[in-house]
Amino acid sequence: MPYTRDNLTEVLRRHDINPTHQRIEIAYALFSRGEHLSADQILAIVNDRHSETSKATVYNTLNLFLEKKLVREVIVDPSKVFYDPNPSPHHHFYNVDTGELADIDAAGIEVHGLPALPDGMVTEGVDIIVRVRAG
Amino acid sequence: MPYTRDNLTEVLRRHDINPTHQRIEIAYALFSRGEHLSADQILAIVNDRHSETSKATVYNTLNLFLEKKLVREVIVDPSKVFYDPNPSPHHHFYNVDTGELADIDAAGIEVHGLPALPDGMVTEGVDIIVRVRAG
DNA sequence: ACCAGGATCTGGACTTAGTCTAATCGTGAC
DNA sequence: GTCACGATTAGACTAAGTCCAGATCCTGGT
Numbered sequence: 114m115p116y117t118r119d120n121l122t123e124v125l126r127r128h129d130i131n132p133t134h135q136r137i138e139i140a141y142a143l144f145s146r147g148e149h150l151s152a153d154q155i156l157a158i159v160n161d162r163h164s165e166t167s168k169a170t171v172y173n174t175l176n177l178f179l180e181k182k183l184v185r186e187v188i189v190d191p192s193k194v195f196y197d198p199n200p201s202p203h204h205h206f207y208n209v210d211t212g213e214l215a216d217i218d219a220a221g222i223e224v225h226g227l228p229a230l231p232d233g234m235v236t237e238g239v240d241i242i243v244r245v246r247a248g
Numbered sequence: 249m250p251y252t253r254d255n256l257t258e259v260l261r262r263h264d265i266n267p268t269h270q271r272i273e274i275a276y277a278l279f280s281r282g283e284h285l286s287a288d289q290i291l292a293i294v295n296d297r298h299s300e301t302s303k304a305t306v307y308n309t310l311n312l313f314l315e316k317k318l319v320r321e322v323i324v325d326p327s328k329v330f331y332d333p334n335p336s337p338h339h340h341f342y343n344v345d346t347g348e349l350a351d352i353d354a355a356g357i358e359v360h361g362l363p364a365l366p367d368g369m370v371t372e373g374v375d376i377i378v379r380v381r382a383g
Numbered sequence: 384a385c386c387a388g389g390a391t392c393t394g395g396a397c398t399t400a401g402t403c404t405a406a407t408c409g410t411g412a413c
Numbered sequence: 414g415t416c417a418c419g420a421t422t423a424g425a426c427t428a429a430g431t432c433c434a435g436a437t438c439c440t441g442g443t
Contacts, residue, residue, distance in 0.1 A: 131419080131420085133419095133420065135421070136420095166421085166422095167421065167422050167423070167424095168422090168423090169421075169422065169423080169424095170421055191430090192429090
C-alpha cells in the first residue's frame with residue numbers, strides 16, 4: 114500500500130505525534146521515497162515549490178520522530194546523519210566512495226559470539242554496517 | 249611492550265609516514281592511552297603543557313594516519329568522530345547515555361546470512377556496534 | 384657552511400550541520 | 414472573543430572540520 118498524506122496522518126497518531134501540516138509533509142517526504150535522507154535533503158524536498166517549513170522545524174520534527182521511534186538514524190557519514198524510514202529490523206551496506214546506503218534485511222542474519230553485557234546494561238540495538246567499495 | 253616515542257617512530261616509518269615531531273606526539277597521545285579519542289581531545293592532550301601543535305595539523309595528521317591505516321575512525325556519535333588506535337580487528341559497545349566506547353574483540357564473533365555483494369563490489373570491512381544503556 | 388626545493392606546519396578565515404531563543408501563529412476550551 | 418498552550422519561525426549562535434597562503438623545517442648537493 115503506497116503512503117499517502119492521509120494514511121501517514123494515522124501513522125503519526127499511532128506514534129503519539131500530533132499530526133500537523135509540517136509533520137505530515139516531512140513524514141511524506143521520507144516515507145513516500147523510502148530512502149535514507151539527510152535533514153538537508155528533507156528541508157529541500159519539503160520546500161521545493163514554495164517555502165513551507167523552516168530549518169528548525171525540520172530538525173525538531175526529525176528528532177521527535179526519532180524519539181517516538183517512527184524513524185531511525187543512521188550514522189555512517191561523519192559529516193551528516195541520515196534518517197531511515199524503514200520500520201523493519203535491518204542493517205546497512207555503505208558505499209564508502211559514493212556515500213550510498215542500502216538496506217540489508219535482518220531476517221536470516223545471526224551474530225554469534227558477542228560477549229555478555231557489563232552488569233546492569235541493556236542492549237538498545239545491534240547495528241551492522243558493511244562498508245563496500247567498487248573494486 | 250609499552251609504547252614509547254621511539255618505538256612509535258618505527259611504527260610510523262613502517263606505515264610510510266614521515267615521523268615528524270608533531271606526528272610522533274599525536275601518535276603517542278593516542279597509542280599510549282589506548283583509548284578512543286576525538287580530534288579535540290587529542291589537540292588538548294598534545295598542547296597540555298605549552299602550545300605545540302595547531303588544530304590544522306592535528307586534523308591533517310589524523311587523516312593521514314587513517315589513510316595509511318594506522319588508526320581507524322569510529323562513527324557513532326553524530327557530533328564527532330573518534331579515532332581508534334587498536335590495530336586488531338574488533339567491534340564496539342557504545343553507551344548511548346554516556347557516549348562511552350568499549351572494544352569487543354572480533355575473534356570468536358561470526359556473522360551468518362549476509363547477502364552477496366552487488367556485482368563488482370568489495371568489502372572494506374564489517375562494523376558491528378552494540379548500543380547499550382543502563383537499565 | 385650555504386643554498387634550493389619540497390614537505391610540513393601554522394593561524395586564522397571559512398563552511399556547514401545542528402541548536403537555541405524569543406517572538407509569533409493556530410486552535411480548541413470556555 | 415479571549416485565554417492558554419503547543420507548534421512554527423527567522424535568525425543568531427556553536428562547534429567540528431576544512432582551506433589557504435605564508436612561514437618554517439628538513440635534506441641533499443655543492
